[in-house]
Amino acid sequence: MTHGREFDIPGHYRIRVRGVLDPKWGDWLDNLALTVGEDETTLTSHVQDQAALYGLLLKIQSLGLPLLSVERVVPDEDLKE
């Protein structure tokens, strides 16, 4: 098992927040795909590495949306962008 290198390459993260976000937020948040549920939004992002992920989380924080979950999607899974 490689120690950290696998996190230096782009990976997919699925982030869920409380509240319904308009799709245009996808742009501001740096090209994310948004899917909305009843009172939550799922953001799917292709982040470069850990630093990029934290940067994204900070942006989400600045909107004041409660964070529900952050999940790493293993790279070889099939994802729609």
Place this chain on the structure above:
Amino acid sequence: MTVVLSTKLSIPPIHSELVPRPRLIKRLHGGRKGRLTLVSAPAGFGKTVLTTSWVKESREPVGWLSLDKEDNDPLRFLSYLLRALPVAGDTIDDGAIDGLAGQPPPALSELLGKTINQIAAHQTPFLLVLDDYHVIQDETIHGLMQYWLEHQPDPMHLVIVTRTDPPWMLARLRARGELNEVRSRELRFTLQETSTFLRRVMKIDLSAEQIASLDNRLEGWIAGLQLLAVSLQGRRDIDGFIQSFSGSHRYVFDYLMEEVLQQQPADIEDFLIQTSILQQLNASLCVAVTGISDSHQILIELEQSNLFLLPLDEEREWYRYHHLFAELLQGRLAHVYPHKVAGLHSRASTWFEQHAFLERAVIHAVLAGNFNRAAFLVAQNALAMIDRPGLKNIARQMDALSSDVLQRQPWLRVALAWVTLYLGRLGSATLHLQAASQALTHLDDKRLAEEKHIRGHLAAVNSYVLAFQGEMGPAVKSATTALDLLPQEDGAARGMSAMILGTALRWQGDLAGAEEALLRSRAINRSAGNNHVMVFTECSLAEVQIQQGRLRQAALTIARVLEQQDSQQKGDPNRRFSGKGLAYARLSTLELEWDRLDAASNLAQKGLDNARYWGQMDVLITCHLNLATVLQAKGEIEAAAAEIERAKQLAAAVSPWYQAYAGVFEAELWLANNELDKASWWAEKSNLRHDDEPDLKQISGYLTLARVLIAQGNPSQATSLLARLRTVAESSGAIGYVIEAGVLQAVAWQTENEDASALTALEKALSLAEPEGYVHTFIKHGNAMAKLLRNAVAAGIATTYSTGLLAALENRSRYEVPTDPLQLDLLTDREMMVLRLLATNLSIPEIAGELGIAPSTVRTHVKNIYSKLDVHSRFEAVTKASESKWL
């Protein structure tokens, strides 16, 4: 003077009527007894408003510091922090703050310690508020704050307002009852408060059910409530609105902002969206960016209508948007006018440049995608970059971007050439020079003036490189070319070129020419307001004066430039001057000559600390060598040897010429320590021979050679060499060297028992030296000189002076300083080197680069250092090492 400074330190004005929150105020008062109050909640919870209300009610003095991203530099942060302390002016002396400039990190905690003691003695309790602490991400700062909290004196209470909990050991404080917290749970508006806000403050008439419905949706989130209130005003179908709003799950702010913006007249909406790119705005800037001439009126209206425009000062000149609002507006901008964004940033960049807000100008240029302009701004101020760490970081960031387009920007190459040059990396500098030349061939034909300007910079960099390599003639040529090519407006580069020209001429022995060039540089620097270039010029001038035997004038020159730097710095904590290290070193040389060893020692150390913090290579090497000389005079041979070793290591990485230069100092040390075989070896290895026709460039080498010859028992070879040296020195007006050569001649003749000749030579030297009070040049020769001086007194030659020198000589021999008893061999040499680099603000990869090893190796060393010193952080390690005087 930038407006930013004043707004950072003032308590934000309260801009509208507020809902009274007595329960929270009471809670805040209740926690006053402890050390820390933490107001921590996400954006839009009314933290700052609450804190402002609290402190305004408070009867004790309050200090306020509004933090921003740029405060992530420890020195800048501390500088502002100290200035923000509201304790009566005379307690925290300005000297403490100014003294922060150029201090290495270990000194920071020392200063904190001093400040803490001063506060403790002060008695009057006070508050200090740090607003927006979440922008701080620098580990050193977190470390300093942790230290501060642990040692905070009683009179002070710290208030932190932040969106994220600071990474300190809060649990500990909590357990001891020292921590008072106000968090989102407390900050949310209660139903009652929501009701008060809507009915009393916003004067919107709503039923209890309607309010309850809104409260349910908003959950007391204040920012949302404010926006809601604005969107309700003047609306007719309130009930319909409330119902659809409450029923929606859409992101509250988003929903409401759409509503609010739709209600605005088109021009206001445009104004809002376009100005959202600005971190801070004033009327003039808005006009420049939007082209809307009545921007001033709009700003006033916006503030009054409570649309999230916050005034930053009482004069209502500067404003900013509430963070959330700005972010949303920016999102809207990107959506609605994506093609306009670059233009807006460009106009902002221009305005900032015209008003001398350089960092903002660069940031906006980058955001506009105009990398060439950004690189140009950076390069134009490349020389000032050392004074403004912000720009240096931007340059580093630009370098890291490394897209092909970016790399071909000639201005960026120029900037990088200057930076690498300052770091002594001649190889890199030369590569950047070549790349820049290459890039020029791709430049548009129409940009001739710009091309000339760039070539001027390249010539200036080149002259510095050549000087570093000891190629003084070519350096003079290149510097002259630079002055021909550089336009009048580029005062920084012109001042620098004239300075290099003067210094190169000085090395060549043309003291008159050097003085002329340096005075020219001085004039340019004065009118351009160059800072560290000014220090270099004045130091070079002082060096000319020293060589001319005008010691007092030299001291005056340096004192003046230091005073001027200090007074300029008082006004702006954001400026720190690297060249100061060099000034201290020169002053130290003078104090040494005047036999004031303690002063010489302190100044040498101060200079070295300053130089080390900045890492500018030639200043650093000079300071190491200077300290070595002082230590040698104090008899601390081992310590002196260590300094020379360090200087040699650094010099070796620069150029062979520099290395040879450091080698001379080493030879002098060996002679002082009676290691004649080593000194002889040096003489053999050097290209200097006793029958050479010496030149001024290598005069110190020749003087040392003469000393070696004397020690080897070849006094006649020495005296004839010295006679030739004297002639050269005399014809150049280098009286300082004439004196030194004369003294050596006297010593040489003495060993041959040629008393008469010795006395004659000594007499000449004494008569030249007496008016300027030379001491060290004579008494460093110890017993040989003692005998000569006694003869002089007996012969009635300069009796007062000679007697004084004899007394000084006796005093010197009793000068013994105990060596540091601590285990100097606790760390390996390599670990010691890493530890010293840890004390600068270099990152691990940068340290690895310095040492030519892998970052992982550095980390291993760091781990070992921590365990040997029994510490757990970089900050602790450096502090401990400096306390033990290892650094």
